[in-house]
Amino acid sequence: MTSNTIEPLAYAAIQGRGIAFLPTFLVREALEGGQLVTVLDDYLDRQVVFWMLWPASRYASPKLRVFIDYMSEHLRI
Numbered sequence: 001m002t003s004n005t006i007e008p009l010a011y012a013a014i015q016g017r018g019i020a021f022l023p024t025f026l027v028r029e030a031l032e033g034g035q036l037v038t039v040l041d042d043y044l045d046r047q048v049v050f051w052m053l054w055p056a057s058r059y060a061s062p063k064l065r066v067f068i069d070y071m072s073e074h075l076r077i
Contacts, residue, residue, distance in 0.1 A: 025075050
């Protein structure tokens, strides 16, 4: 059975079960805490850019505002 999320890969890497190519925002705390280390930094040739788009309106719904604030805080590198 395959998983459609990357959280199990992050969990396995943090548990010391191998190497994983994961987005920094997903494993930031483990990197800062020393649970994970980066390897092959000299071979990374690109960065991924995330864009968030939502319908323009004067006021965002409370749910949308919380989502935007959360993503803005946690996707910063």
